[in-house]
Amino acid sequence: MLSPSVRNVTTIERMRVVVKQGEHGIFWTDRTWNPIRGCSRVSEGCRHCYAEQIAARFSGVGQPFEGIAARTQHGARWTGTVKVIPEALSEPLHWQKPQRIFVNSMSDLFHDCLNLSELTDIFEVMARCPHLTFQVLTKRAERLVMLQDDIGTGVAYRLGKEQAPGFWPLKNVWIGVSVEDQDRADERIPQLLRAKAAVRFLSIEPLLGMVDLCVVPCIACNTPDDVLAWPCPYCKGQRFEFPDWVILGGESGPGARPMHPAWGRSIRDQCQEAGIPFFFKQWGEWLHESQKGEAYAAGMYALAIGKRTHTWPDGSISVKTGKKAAGRLFDGREWKEMPRGAGPSGDPEPRGQGG
Secondary structure, three states: OOOHHHHHHHHHHHHHHHHHHHHOOOOOOOEEEOOEEEOOOOOHHHOOOHHHHHHHHOOOOOOOOOOOEEEEOOEEEEOOOOEEOHHHHOHHHHOOOOOEEEEOOOEOOOOOOOOHHHHHHHHHHHHOOOOOEEEEEEOOHHHHHHHHHHHHHHHHHHOOOOOOOOOOOOOOEEEEEEEOOHHHHHHHHHHHOOOOEOEEEEEEOOOOOOOOOOEEEOOOOOOEEEHHHOOOOOOOOOOOOOOOEEEEEOOOOOOOOOOOHHHHHHHHHHHHHHOOOEEEEEOOOEEEHHHOHHHHHHOOHHHHOOOOEEEOOOOOEEEEOOHHHHOOOEOOEOOEOOOOOOOOOOOOOOEOOOO
């Protein structure tokens, strides 16, 4: 019989395999780093969170997510407990190869349960690994903006860089916010534009409706207007640049909701008009009939017709083919554009508040 310690190691290794499988398809990064565990739902985009489902699977007694997630009669649920994992915190210090690192694919770095000291610990590790590019994605954009300067002050003090010009924001850290609909875009994009980062990006996944990226409230006076036409015509507020990069994707996993191609085309066209790199990650579980080439090749589209379909108000249909069969082609091609300086050792110019 295996000892408890050996059983625990085996469980952790199994969990890592499952997490890696769940993360398969995050084509815009090279590796993930999860120094914290736990989260909680904040908006509609969280409804079918893959991280929550994986965490609940490994939430039994003695397992990595014990007390952090649970299986309930309503499905997988976070408990609200969030904690730093000390043994995971230092992992990047041992990674020698330059690469892009997605931070906290299983959580949200700016969750309310994490204090300033813990956030400073995590950013200190990033600062000590200038050869790595860290991609931080959050739904809690307001807290990001509120704490960013205090985090920078703390990291600079610990590393003796208080007087070093250009130390903060860190040149190897990208900051992004996740949105899924117009309300979340209106709420989070203005906060993203306040973030100080080498690269600021949007992850629109899962896309649940039409989103106009160009109509968000002015950061200075909160009046909605075309962000591409700033300074604000109402208060003449300072011009803020548009995000450097936009990622788009449909929903995957159990209960996934379909994405209409018109929603995606609108975002792609807005990006092209503004000169913003556009990255299409996936269709998710559902594929629209106008995009069926890849799924036909896999033999899945015809199989699903009439069995798992969604009819849109315009009379068109989407078919639940599964993520793999649905593929990544959007209007006949892959979209894999990346922001300037996006190589593993890229060093884009940090951007603060203002153009």
